[in-house]
Amino acid sequence: xxxxxxxxxxxxxxxxxxxxxxxxxxxxxxxxxxxxxxxxxxxxxxxxxxxxxxxxxxxxxxxxxxxxxxxxxxxxxxxxxxxxxxxxxxxxxxxxxxxxxxxxxxxxxxxxxxxxxxxxxxxxxxxxxxxxxxxxxxxxxxxxxxxxxxxxxxxxxxxxxxxxxxxxxxxxxxxxxxxxxxxxxxxxxxxxxxxxxxxxxxxxxxxxxxxxxxxxxxxxxxxxxxxxxxxxxxxxxxxxxxxxxxxxxxxxxxxxxxxxxxxxxxxxxxxxxxxxxxxxxxxxxxxxxxxxxxxxxx
Amino acid sequence: xxxxxxxxxxxxxxxxxxxxxxxxxxxxxxxxxxxxxxxxxxxxxxxxxxxxxxxxxxxxxxxxxxxxxxxxxxxxxxxxxxxxxxxxxxxxxxxxxxxxxxxxxxxxxxxxxxxxxxxxxxxxxxxxxxxxxxxxxxxxxxxxxxxxxxxxxxxxxxxxxxxxxxxxxxxxxxxxxxxxxxxxxxxxxxxxxxxxxxxxxxxxxxxxxxxxxxxxxxxxxxxxxxxxxxxxxxxxxxxxxxxxxxxxxxxxxxxxxxxxxxxxxxxxxxxxxxxxxxxxxxxxxxxxxxxxxxxxxxxxxxxxxxxxxxxxxxxxx
Numbered sequence: 001x002x003x004x005x006x007x008x009x010x011x012x013x014x015x016x017x018x019x020x021x022x023x024x025x026x027x028x029x030x031x032x033x034x035x036x037x038x039x040x041x042x043x044x045x046x047x048x049x050x051x052x053x054x055x056x057x058x059x060x061x062x063x064x065x066x067x068x069x070x071x072x073x074x075x076x077x078x079x080x081x082x083x084x085x086x087x088x089x090x091x092x093x094x095x096x097x098x099x100x101x102x103x104x105x106x107x108x109x110x111x112x113x114x115x116x117x118x119x120x121x122x123x124x125x126x127x128x129x130x131x132x133x134x135x136x137x138x139x140x141x142x143x144x145x146x147x148x149x150x151x152x153x154x155x156x157x158x159x160x161x162x163x164x165x166x167x168x169x170x171x172x173x174x175x176x177x178x179x180x181x182x183x184x185x186x187x188x189x190x191x192x193x194x195x196x197x198x199x200x201x202x203x204x205x206x207x208x209x210x211x212x213x214x215x216x217x218x219x220x221x222x223x224x225x226x227x228x229x230x231x232x233x234x235x236x237x238x239x240x241x242x243x244x245x246x247x248x249x250x251x252x253x254x255x256x257x258x259x260x261x262x263x264x265x266x267x268x269x270x271x272x273x274x275x276x277x278x279x280x281x282x283x284x285x286x287x288x289x290x291x292x293x294x295x296x297x298x
Numbered sequence: 299x300x301x302x303x304x305x306x307x308x309x310x311x312x313x314x315x316x317x318x319x320x321x322x323x324x325x326x327x328x329x330x331x332x333x334x335x336x337x338x339x340x341x342x343x344x345x346x347x348x349x350x351x352x353x354x355x356x357x358x359x360x361x362x363x364x365x366x367x368x369x370x371x372x373x374x375x376x377x378x379x380x381x382x383x384x385x386x387x388x389x390x391x392x393x394x395x396x397x398x399x400x401x402x403x404x405x406x407x408x409x410x411x412x413x414x415x416x417x418x419x420x421x422x423x424x425x426x427x428x429x430x431x432x433x434x435x436x437x438x439x440x441x442x443x444x445x446x447x448x449x450x451x452x453x454x455x456x457x458x459x460x461x462x463x464x465x466x467x468x469x470x471x472x473x474x475x476x477x478x479x480x481x482x483x484x485x486x487x488x489x490x491x492x493x494x495x496x497x498x499x500x501x502x503x504x505x506x507x508x509x510x511x512x513x514x515x516x517x518x519x520x521x522x523x524x525x526x527x528x529x530x531x532x533x534x535x536x537x538x539x540x541x542x543x544x545x546x547x548x549x550x551x552x553x554x555x556x557x558x559x560x561x562x563x564x565x566x567x568x569x570x571x572x573x574x575x576x577x578x579x580x581x582x583x584x585x586x587x588x589x590x591x592x593x594x595x596x597x598x599x600x601x602x603x604x605x606x607x608x609x610x611x612x613x614x615x
Contacts, residue, residue: 012472015355023609105530132364136316137316139313139316140312140317140319140320141320142593143313143314143316143317143591143594143598144317144320144553144587144591144594145549145550145552145553145554145590145591146550146554146595147550147553147554147556147557148553148554148556148587148590148591148594151556151571151575152321152324152583153324153327154585155324155571155574155575155583156325156327156328156386156580156583157327157328158328228438228439232441235441236443236557239443239557239560240556240557240560240572240575241575241576242575252441255443255447257449259561262447262450262451262455263455265457266451266455269447269451270444270445270447270448270451273441273443273444273445273447273448274444276441276444277439277440277441277444279441280440280441281435281436281439283439284435284438285438287434288435
């Protein structure tokens with residue numbers, strides 16, 4: 001104790017407060033030094049940006065077909081990436097297609113992240129019966145492989161954008177809840193939570209300030225690792241005819257309608273899948289980098 | 299140890315019940331009546347009521363569930379609305395074909411994944427690791443239904459080496475272990491193996507790297523043990539976790555092959571499911587999903603039961 005006292009005394013008059021860099025700027029700095037994160041982050045940024053600003057890119061109408069110019073090869077003048085089975089411009093359809101595929105892939109994870117975090121924190125913090133009810137329900141959903149569950153719910157609800165989002169959200173709530181519950185349970189009995197409780201903080205304040213602040217980042221990183229699966233599943237539902245309906249531009253659906261063209265123009269038929277592949281690769285690599293930058297272990 | 303086995307066995311019962319409840323509810327979250335899709339548009343109200351009574355849809359939901367569960371336990375999964383045949387027969391025929399496909403996909407994906415993961419974990423941050431990590435991340439990122447199409451383009455359309463779809467000359471019912479049939483399974487099996495291969499590689503790599511960073515490994519080297527003897531210790535420590543990952547992936551192979559079976563017209567459960575979806579044949583959908591989910595539950599149970607046999611740490615608790 002004495003040494004602490006002397007060191008404080010020795011530090012002299014208080015200097016101007018230097019704000020610490022903070023956790024997130026540290027994470028950002030580490031991400032900027034990670035070449036993988038930089039390259040694939042830029043790629044993903046470009047894909048998402050192109051999808052958002054598709055109407056302003058001077059593309060052709062993705063829905064205007066022409067019976068005379070069907071399945072033109074890549075590099076055809078006027079159609080840089082060729083045309084599809086109804087003569088629609090592939091470049092335009094691929095860029096427009098990203099809008100629905102990304103939306104259908106990312107929204108369910110976002111919703112599941114919000115719902116799963118609430119359920120998991122509730123189960124982990126309250127414990128007891130609440131925990132049992134929530135976690136045993138989650139266990140039941142874990143008894144389904146995710147692909148099967150997504151297809152089962154979508155098939156029962158019927159095709160459509162909303163139904164597809166609902167079914168994928170339901171698929172991702174259980175895994176996120178499970179992660180949220182386990183990190184919350186590990187935080188709940190730490191000293192600073194006890195200290196907050198003893199000093200009179202209400203349960204709500206303890207959860208909001210002390211628990212959420214410490215569990216949100218690991219849950220978030222886990223959720224980002226689900227985005228690529230979600231996007232592949234969303235496109236897969238459309239591929240099966242359970243998601244988006246024609247003539248909408250969506251990568252999974254395009255892959256399905258172009259399937260019969262693999263004998264005529266295989267390159268064109270493969271393009272929507274290339275987009276799904278690249279995007280999902282970017283999402284996975286970024287999620288890995290984020291996990292490393294945030295120093296989170298499973 | 300006996301207590302562990304019994305606990306695991308008993309814990310499966312509520313999960314299996316919950317799974318049945320979800321499968322049962324699938325039919326009832328569907329918009330409209332399960333029968334509206336197949337009923338002729340000009341059916342009178344009386345005819346509709348008669349049909350509903352025939353399928354038992356006029357009773358209250360809990361009663362329907364108990365009746366349905368009772369039937370399911372005796373092996374009666376109802377009647378397919380589209381074909382009029384018993385659902386159980388259709389599912390059982392298809393499950394065999396899916397199992398064959400899952401078997402070949404496991405034979406390709408798991409040994410490769412374990413080998414790759416082991417190499418990458420052992421030579422972490424080296425060239426081998428970089429290459430393998432790249433393959434693995436491509437494996438987990440690839441939309442496998444697209445990979446299937448690409449393989450068909452390369453090996454069936456361009457090279458003409460392998461057939462692009464179907465299950466061979468015997469059709470969907472007669473499978474034989476000869477080249478005439480095996481050549482039909484190569485492309486779907488490789489396609490199906492891609493994702494589990496990637497996942498197993500990534501898990502085993504992290505696992506092996508983690509184990510090798512332990513003090514006991516340093517001690518083994520310090521003691522003068524040669525690398526190949528140290529490897530034996532690492533394998534012994536990695537085996538339990540690797541087994542549980544492989545077990546879960548095995549369950550996924552069976553239930554997750556629906557998209558691939560659609561691409562290759564493989565006459566398994568996935569193909570059955572996509573037919574059920576197109577014809578809105580809800581009893582068939584329900585029955586197939588129930589059987590697949592229960593398969594998954596049983597695989598997970600078997601993995602859990604096998605766990606203490608290779609991991610002495612569980613045996614002691």
